[in-house]
Amino acid sequence: MSGHPEWVWFDGEIVPWERATVHVSTATVLRGANVFEGVRAYWNSDERELYIFRNDEHLRRLRNSAKIMRMAIPWSPEELTRAQVEVLRANRYEGPVWFRLSLYVGEGEGRTFPPAEARIGGFILPRLSPHGEEVTAGVDTCISTWTRIADTNVPPRVKAGANYHQARLASVEARLNGYTGQPILLNERGKVSEGPGACFAMVRDGVLVTPPITSNILESITRETILELARDVLKMPVQEREIDRTELYIADEAFFCGTGAEITPINSVDHYPVGTGKPGPVTHRLQETYFGVAEGRVAQYRRWLTPVYGGVKAAARG
Ligand SMILES: Cc1ncc(COP(=O)(O)O)c(C=O)c1O
Numbered sequence: 001m002s003g004h005p006e007w008v009w010f011d012g013e014i015v016p017w018e019r020a021t022v023h024v025s026t027a028t029v030l031r032g033a034n035v036f037e038g039v040r041a042y043w044n045s046d047e048r049e050l051y052i053f054r055n056d057e058h059l060r061r062l063r064n065s066a067k068i069m070r071m072a073i074p075w076s077p078e079e080l081t082r083a084q085v086e087v088l089r090a091n092r093y094e095g096p097v098w099f100r101l102s103l104y105v106g107e108g109e110g111r112t113f114p115p116a117e118a119r120i121g122g123f124i125l126p127r128l129s130p131h132g133e134e135v136t137a138g139v140d141t142c143i144s145t146w147t148r149i150a151d152t153n154v155p156p157r158v159k160a161g162a163n164y165h166q167a168r169l170a171s172v173e174a175r176l177n178g179y180t181g182q183p184i185l186l187n188e189r190g191k192v193s194e195g196p197g198a199c200f201a202m203v204r205d206g207v208l209v210t211p212p213i214t215s216n217i218l219e220s221i222t223r224e225t226i227l228e229l230a231r232d233v234l235k236m237p238v239q240e241r242e243i244d245r246t247e248l249y250i251a252d253e254a255f256f257c258g259t260g261a262e263i264t265p266i267n268s269v270d271h272y273p274v275g276t277g278k279p280g281p282v283t284h285r286l287q288e289t290y291f292g293v294a295e296g297r298v299a300q301y302r303r304w305l306t307p308v309y310g311g312v313k314a315a316a317r318g
Pocket of ligand 1: 261
């Protein structure tokens with residue numbers, strides 16, 4: 001696996017990696033003024049096809065983030081979809097891919113640009129990304145000493161680069177304190193919010209429970225997916241409700257969910273084992289179901305997939 005892609009989509013064109021650069025004086029560099037999506041494309045080895053997972057939902061959330069940030073997107077959803085397909089094809093990927101689709105403020109320092117005057121650029125930066133080891137093994141986590149950002153100041157509903165300043169503080173602290181996974185943040189009301197890069201869910205007495213979208217979380221696409229799969233495929237009850245910290249210590253199972261984290265089991269929180277201290281049966285079933293759906297192996301959910309190679313078998317592509 002190479003360290004970086006050969007090709008990047010940058011401001012409307014496919015360019016070699018070296019040419020995808022922005023100036024140091026732009027608001028995106030100086031203040032993190034950008035919104036983005038982290039998206040996965042899953043490889044179906046039988047069909048030799050790469051499927052972008054829930055492309056429409058990612059593009060809708062990107063539009064919502066840009067709207068709240070008063071950024072006008074210079075590309076239509078169709079153009080952005082075409083750009084994604086083209087850059088994945090250009091890199092000739094035949095394996096699971098994660099990519100970042102970013103829109104950035106490409107103007108300089110010193111002025112707050114009215115929306116109509118701010119130049120918005122964009123890029124798509126892909127890389128091969130097989131499952132991390134923690135998806136199988138699970139992680140040990142903790143409650144962070146940092147409080148989750150809030151809708152009243154830095155809204156977590158907006159997927160903005162600058163939000164990840166907090167992610168860095170919280171994740172690095174957890175790592176220095178010896179935890180293997182990202183931490184769990186509480187919100188300003190002291191209720192469980194999410195991880196700095198993934199949502200949180202737990203199983204208690206056969207019910208899948210996750211905080212509501214008003215708990216200062218990102219409106220996660222994986223969280224929506226998991227809720228639907230738990231309800232409709234696993235036929236289990238689901239609840240979106242506030243969660244107390246101490247419920248984590250007595251949960252039967254817990255996991256992070258997100259595009260990057262996929263479904264990462266949580267083995268312990270603050271050194272309290274979760275259930276048996278190993279990934280549990282519901283988590284396993286959800287993982288199996290989720291990966292089957294994402295790879296295009298479940299007919300009813302193929303509507304969530306956007307094919308990259310359009311059914312042209314890799315072998316025939318040469
Ligand atoms: C802060 C945060 N919460 C939740 C998620 C999960 O969102 P999604 O499932 O849409 O990837 C992410 C990104 O993966 C994130 O960065």
